[in-house]
Amino acid sequence: MNSPRSFTAKETRFQGRYQKSLLNTLFQAYRPAIVGTLFFMSAGFLGRIALLGNANLIGYWADSYCVASSEIKCRALPQFLQGLTSSDFLYLLSATTLLGFILTICFRVGVSRLSAHAVSRVYDETTVRTSRLPMSFFDQNPAGRVMTRFSSDYNNVFRIFGGPLAEFIGLIFDMLAMTILITIASPWFLLFWFLQAGLNFGVYRFFLPSLRHARRETALRRSAGISHFAESVNGASTIRAFDRRLIFEERFAKLNDDYLSQRQHSTGIFVRFSFAMSATTAAMFLLTGLISIWLVHTGRLSVGSIGVAFAYMGLSANILQSFFEWLGQFEEAMTGLERMNEYMRLPLEQGAKLPFTAKFKTGHPQETSYSPTQILSKKQYGAPIDIDNLSMRYRDDLPLVLEKVNINIKSGERIAVIGKTGSGKTSLIQSLFRLYPIEHGSIKVDGVEADTGQGGIDLNAYRSLIAYIPQDATLFLGTLRYNLCATENLPDAKLIESLRRVQFLPTEATDAEYLHWLNYQIEERGHNLSIGERQLVCMARCLLQDAPVVVLDEATSSVDPRSEEIITRATEEFFIGKTQIIIAHRLSTIRSCDRVVWLQNGRVHRLGPPSQVLKEFESTELTI
Numbered sequence: 001m002n003s004p005r006s007f008t009a010k011e012t013r014f015q016g017r018y019q020k021s022l023l024n025t026l027f028q029a030y031r032p033a034i035v036g037t038l039f040f041m042s043a044g045f046l047g048r049i050a051l052l053g054n055a056n057l058i059g060y061w062a063d064s065y066c067v068a069s070s071e072i073k074c075r076a077l078p079q080f081l082q083g084l085t086s087s088d089f090l091y092l093l094s095a096t097t098l099l100g101f102i103l104t105i106c107f108r109v110g111v112s113r114l115s116a117h118a119v120s121r122v123y124d125e126t127t128v129r130t131s132r133l134p135m136s137f138f139d140q141n142p143a144g145r146v147m148t149r150f151s152s153d154y155n156n157v158f159r160i161f162g163g164p165l166a167e168f169i170g171l172i173f174d175m176l177a178m179t180i181l182i183t184i185a186s187p188w189f190l191l192f193w194f195l196q197a198g199l200n201f202g203v204y205r206f207f208l209p210s211l212r213h214a215r216r217e218t219a220l221r222r223s224a225g226i227s228h229f230a231e232s233v234n235g236a237s238t239i240r241a242f243d244r245r246l247i248f249e250e251r252f253a254k255l256n257d258d259y260l261s262q263r264q265h266s267t268g269i270f271v272r273f274s275f276a277m278s279a280t281t282a283a284m285f286l287l288t289g290l291i292s293i294w295l296v297h298t299g300r301l302s303v304g305s306i307g308v309a310f311a312y313m314g315l316s317a318n319i320l321q322s323f324f325e326w327l328g329q330f331e332e333a334m335t336g337l338e339r340m341n342e343y344m345r346l347p348l349e350q351g352a353k354l355p356f357t358a359k360f361k362t363g364h365p366q367e368t369s370y371s372p373t374q375i376l377s378k379k380q381y382g383a384p385i386d387i388d389n390l391s392m393r394y395r396d397d398l399p400l401v402l403e404k405v406n407i408n409i410k411s412g413e414r415i416a417v418i419g420k421t422g423s424g425k426t427s428l429i430q431s432l433f434r435l436y437p438i439e440h441g442s443i444k445v446d447g448v449e450a451d452t453g454q455g456g457i458d459l460n461a462y463r464s465l466i467a468y469i470p471q472d473a474t475l476f477l478g479t480l481r482y483n484l485c486a487t488e489n490l491p492d493a494k495l496i497e498s499l500r501r502v503q504f505l506p507t508e509a510t511d512a513e514y515l516h517w518l519n520y521q522i523e524e525r526g527h528n529l530s531i532g533e534r535q536l537v538c539m540a541r542c543l544l545q546d547a548p549v550v551v552l553d554e555a556t557s558s559v560d561p562r563s564e565e566i567i568t569r570a571t572e573e574f575f576i577g578k579t580q581i582i583i584a585h586r587l588s589t590i591r592s593c594d595r596v597v598w599l600q601n602g603r604v605h606r607l608g609p610p611s612q613v614l615k616e617f618e619s620t621e622l623t624i
Contacts, residue, residue: 018338021362025341028360029118037114041169044107048173049180050100052315054093056181057081061089104170111166119161122337123154125360126344134349135435136395143234144227149343152222153336160333168330171323178316188295189288196284197320203280204324207273208331214266215332219339221259228255270328277321350437351451351459382412382579383446383465383548385432390441392431400439401427402602411548414580416590416610418617419599425583428599429553432581433463445549467547471554471583473534475526481518483526484541492518498540501574503566504533536566543574550575553583587614 030037060081084092127150138146160168175197182189232239232248239248345362348354354366390405402424409415417425430436432443434450442449445465449456456462475483484495496514499505505513526534542550568589584590596613598606606613 018334019341021345022334022338022341025122025337025344025360026118029121030114032121032359033114033117037111040107040110040114041173043103044111044166044170045173045176047100047103047107048170048177050096050103052100052174052177052181054096054100055315056184057089057093057096061086107170108166111169112163115165116158116162119154119158121359122157122340122344123150125358126150126340128354128358129344129346129348129362129364132348132352132354133343133346134437135430137346139394142227142231144225144230145223147230148219148223148226149339152226153219153339156219156336157333157340160329164326164329168323168326171319171326174319175316175323178319192284192288192291193316196281196316199280199284200277200320200324203273203276204327207269207276210269211266211273211328212331212335214262214269215335218259218262218266219335221255221262225252225255225259228252273328274321274325277324281321349435349459351434351456351462353458381548381577384411384444385409385549385579385581386442386444386447387432388442388444390431390443391439392427392436393439394427394436400602402431405441405599405602405604407597407604407607409579409581411579412577413595414582414593416582416584416593416596417599418584418587418590418596418613419605423599424602425599426553427602429551429581429583432551433466433468434459464545465547466549466551467542467545469535469538469542469550469552473526473531473538475522475529475534475537477524478522479518480520480522480537483522483537484518485544490544494544495540498543499536501543502536502539504536504540539566539574547578549579549581551581551583587618590614 060077064077064081064084130146179190179193182193228248228251232252239245344360348364352365354364356367358366385407386409387405387407390402391400392402393400405424405428407415417428419425427436431438432445434443445462448462450459450462451457481492481495484490484498492515495518496511499514499517500509505517522528526537529537572592580593582590582593590596591610591614593610595608596606596610596617597604598613598617606616
């Protein structure tokens with residue numbers, strides 16, 4: 001017997017260099033504020049020059065008291081400093097310090113704010129694209145893994161780009177400014193500065209592969225734990241009912257231990273990296289001191305130059321070490337950004353387009369102008385559906401779940417679909433909504449097909465032709481009004497009318513009571529409503545959509561008798577004239593349908609009047 005195929009995709013493990021598209025993503029994130037970013041960076045660089053340049057001013061002040069001898073060299077002051085008294089030097093130092101402080105504050109605040117907005121744009125654009133990914137993506141990627149991208153990875157990115165990025169860039173400015181200022185103080189020390197920078201860079205490059213690998217592994221281990229936690233929360237009632245808490249707790253503990261072990265391993269690598277940086281800096285500082293003594297005694301440096309150079313070399317030790325440590329943090333942020341960038345550039349589902357408001361150019365199809373989805377067949381009667389030679393599979397390496405299905409449904413006809421579990425009922429509905437690509441054949445609603453790259457109408461416009469009442473009612477966090485019409489501004493009177501028709505409240509309930517319920521806060525997944533109430537909300541939502549085709553997917557399977565009676569009446573009264581496709585749970589609810597489609601192994605086994613098909617179906621003693 002062949003082992004079952006794994007349907008869950010493996011987590012992406014980036015190796016080596018970052019993706020080439022990552023730089024493009026960063027550019028597009030900062031593009032709206034590129035002028036402001038350059039302005040604040042210029043201010044920051046000038047600010048660092050002003051603050052660090054004070055060491056040069058102090059060196060010139062020291063040289064102004066220099067008395068030449070056979071062993072000590074006196075340095076001539078620049079023209080603009082000649083004749084200045086100690087008080088003048090003090091005023092100049094105060095002015096440059098104040099100017100540097102103001103420019104540095106402007107730089108830090110400005111770059112931090114612009115960077116926070118830029119990262120938010122990445123988050124928003126990633127969300128837009130992820131919401132339009134194929135259903136197969138969500139089938140193969142656990143919810144916890146997707147949540148990690150939008151929580152942990154985003155936090156890693158925002159933690160650096162939202163503020164500390166200015167600190168990191170400031171260190172780069174410090175190194176550039178010190179290169180210029182050390183050259184002014186004494187070109188001799190420029191050699192030591194480059195040597196120290198080169199040695200620190202060598203240490204960083206030596207540790208870079210292990211640091212990068214450790215950070216990526218840490219992110220992956222965290223993802224596994226979050227996925228398991230989300231799975232446990234969703235299945236909490238089943239876990240308790242079968243007394244499997246210990247198994248799930250042990251698995252979570254193992255995943256958490258793996259994550260903590262990886263975290264400790266990453267910390268150990270970082271500690272060794274910091275120690276190597278400190279040791280390199282200490283060795284260079286000793287070497288600089290020894291050679292400086294020789295330079296002074298040979299008359300190659302002045303006293304003031306020695307003081308300036310040592311000030312910079314001492315400062316450079318902290319700057320270089322801080323820079324490469326921050327570079328490690330920046331690497332972690334880039335790893336998170338890389339993982340979000342992967343989602344941003346995945347192919348969209350067939351026929352999907354990015355909205356006109358999407359700002360990032362990622363090669364995906366995009367609406368050319370703002371054109372809100374319109375229901376193409378806004379009418380009281382139904383629409384014909386033509387399913388021609390339809391074949392579909394969920395993935396290329398999986399078998400067909402629908403094969404050569406041919407069904408022609410007339411406008412206003414009520415069709416029931418029956419069959420045992422795995423016969424293809426749900427797959428037929430998913431094909432109708434074009435949630436998965438079809439391999440062969442076509443589906444036309446009211447004579448039009450969804451545009452999946454070969455002509456047809458907009459995918460969202462196509463789907464607006466079909467209203468859907470699922471087996472498990474889907475509600476969202478928000479008010480009841482929001483759950484009834486999330487994308488439209490419908491008057492309260494119309495919302496109340498739809499709720500009254502499905503008898504959401506007792507028949508004697510007033511409009512004021514219904515108005516109060518419209519503002520009622522629905523909890524996540526509608527947990528503060530009963531199963532029947534949730535289904536009635538879905539029914540009211542379906543009435544408001546007023547689509548020509550209505551699909552009921554075993555809508556009465558889990559509701560109470562009252563709700564079942566209302567839903568059954570809806571198929572006979574509320575949706576009269578609409579084309580209805582009813583996935584049957586109880587055979588008694590479909591005897592009044594016009595025709596019945598019996599699916600078996602993904603094929604149409606029988607298609608005809610209920611009296612004929614149901615009689616044969618029941619005689620086989622199959623259950624649905």
